Amino acid sequence: MNKTILHNGAFLSVNPWRMLTWLLIAQIMVAFVGRSLAPLGVLIGDDMSLTKAQIGMLPAALFLGQSLIAIPAGFLVDRVGSKRLLFLLSLCLGLSFILMAVTSFYWLILLLVVLGGAGYGAMHPTSNKGILYWFSERRGTAMGIKQMGVTLGSALAALLLLPAAVAFGWRPVMIGACALLIVTGIFAYRFYLDPQAEQEKSGASEKPARLVASILQLFKEKPLVLVSLGAMGLSGSQLILNTYIVLFAYESLGIPLVLAGMLLVISEVSGSFGRVSWGMISDSIFHGKRIIVLVIVAAVSIGVALGMALLPPGTPFWVLVPITILFGFCISGFNGIWMNAATELVPIGQAGIASGFSLMLGSWGVIIGPPLFGYIVDATGAFTYAWLFMAGILTVVIVLLLAAMRIVKKENVERADK
Numbered sequence: 001m002n003k004t005i006l007h008n009g010a011f012l013s014v015n016p017w018r019m020l021t022w023l024l025i026a027q028i029m030v031a032f033v034g035r036s037l038a039p040l041g042v043l044i045g046d047d048m049s050l051t052k053a054q055i056g057m058l059p060a061a062l063f064l065g066q067s068l069i070a071i072p073a074g075f076l077v078d079r080v081g082s083k084r085l086l087f088l089l090s091l092c093l094g095l096s097f098i099l100m101a102v103t104s105f106y107w108l109i110l111l112l113v114v115l116g117g118a119g120y121g122a123m124h125p126t127s128n129k130g131i132l133y134w135f136s137e138r139r140g141t142a143m144g145i146k147q148m149g150v151t152l153g154s155a156l157a158a159l160l161l162l163p164a165a166v167a168f169g170w171r172p173v174m175i176g177a178c179a180l181l182i183v184t185g186i187f188a189y190r191f192y193l194d195p196q197a198e199q200e201k202s203g204a205s206e207k208p209a210r211l212v213a214s215i216l217q218l219f220k221e222k223p224l225v226l227v228s229l230g231a232m233g234l235s236g237s238q239l240i241l242n243t244y245i246v247l248f249a250y251e252s253l254g255i256p257l258v259l260a261g262m263l264l265v266i267s268e269v270s271g272s273f274g275r276v277s278w279g280m281i282s283d284s285i286f287h288g289k290r291i292i293v294l295v296i297v298a299a300v301s302i303g304v305a306l307g308m309a310l311l312p313p314g315t316p317f318w319v320l321v322p323i324t325i326l327f328g329f330c331i332s333g334f335n336g337i338w339m340n341a342a343t344e345l346v347p348i349g350q351a352g353i354a355s356g357f358s359l360m361l362g363s364w365g366v367i368i369g370p371p372l373f374g375y376i377v378d379a380t381g382a383f384t385y386a387w388l389f390m391a392g393i394l395t396v397v398i399v400l401l402l403a404a405m406r407i408v409k410k411e412n413v414e415r416a417d418k
Contacts, residue, residue: 016134020142022192023127024149026086029184031153032161033097033177034062034120037113038242039158039264042250042257043170048106052247056374059239060367061110065117066124067363071215074125074356081194085126090185093119094178101174121363125355128339130192140288140340144279147336148272151328154242155268162261218357223411224345226404227291231338231362233397234294236369237301237390238331241267243370244383245324248308252383253315263320267328274333282337290341291405297334298397301327305394309387338362345408369393 037044037058045055077085096116100109127146135142157177165173218224245267249260282293304327311320342358376386 016142019130019134019192020146022086022188023082023130023146026090026184026188026192027123027127027146027149028153028156029181030090030093030120030123031150032157033093033153033174033181034116035059035150035154035242036157036161036174036177037062038154038239039162039246039261040165040170040174041243042246043162043165047170048104050106052244052374052378053371054106054374055247056243056370056372057110058113059243060369060371061113062117062120063235063239063363063366065114065119066121067360067367068114069118069121070125070356070359070363071353072356073122074129074353074359075214077126077129078353082126082130083189083192083194085122086192087185087189089119089122089126090181090188091119092116092122094182094185098175098178101171101178121359124339124359125353128343128355131339132343138283140279140283140290140336141276142279143340144276144336147275147279147339150335151268151271151275151332155265155272158246158261158264158268162264163258166257214353215357218346218354221346221354223291223404223408224342224354224358225361226400226407227294227338227341227345228358228361230294230298230397230400230404231334231342231358232365233393233400234298234301234331234334234338234365235362236365237305237394238271238334239366239370240373240386240390241327241331244373244377244386248383249317249320253311253313253320255317255320259317263317263324266321266324267332270325270328271332274329275336277329278333279336279340282340288344290337290344291401291408293337294334294341295398295401295405297330297337298394298401301331302391302394302398304330305387305391309384309391 041055041058044050044058073085073089093116096112096119100112100116103109103112128143131143131146161170161173161177242264245263246257246260249255249263250257255263278293278297282288282290286292304323307323308327311323338358339355342354346354373386373389376389377383380386
């Protein structure tokens, strides 16, 4: 069903699914570049003689940038809309990674990845705000489709960039991918529409000085804080899988590098289906209840992580495929549900900044998780204890989410009694 909006002084009938298409395309390309650090990590590590922990620092730096920009980007999108930010964030990420590809100083690469992470991280509150406006019904499904762009972009990076980088080197391949991202940002700016009336309603006249007050207010929203802390563990586990599945299969199990790269593709494609499927499940089976779905995701992921810890060297590729499918479906498929939960726990006028707030907290999982996982592998000489570490983190996640569910249930009862 089309939605009538006021745009540039004229009323237009716009199909929300067309707007979702542009958000999805932009999300795919942002992930295609930003998440390329995982599949290319092996080649970057070989090129620069990096340790496992140093390789883990690359995605950690990306998400450090995300955590720093998440709240300012959410605050800004609540006031100026998504259209301008779609272009600016594409330019920020693309130029930063182009500069990264032409330097050989590890510390400078980390700094440029942090700057690129600001563009990468701004995409989430920018696109989430668009979903929240364009879809009042089937929002979980729409968010899942949009979030599918993250795993599709990552899968395409493993499927296309890794073989190309093996053949031509990771630096020229990275530059080409960044150029494509910037072009996509230009097209998204041209064809995506921000309804003028919505910008005015969302509070464009509010002063930036209220940013601190808005953040402090969100810390009082206990369910939002608990869900965000749970997302920290889920996000960290997701990036651990993305960063180390290739290394684990290649070095620990003895699977050839190209096939090991295919496991990342399989994981991310499974995550793409997971993001849509979990959104549909939460909309239809659980009637919009998001947190219980996150609990299910964490519980299944614990079992798979324990299974990964038990795999012996020499495990054949075909055995790892179904395990990777299930792992990716869950741990790479939860993000849409998380974003729905974060935006629906607050009034719609705070959706952007709530998304950024939750993203900021959740990002610390991917800042800390991959380097710590890599350190455990370096220290023990094996992946076994590292996978057990992931299972322990996910157990804590379930405790946090159950606490959030209790608070939400109590608040709903109190609201019904009034």
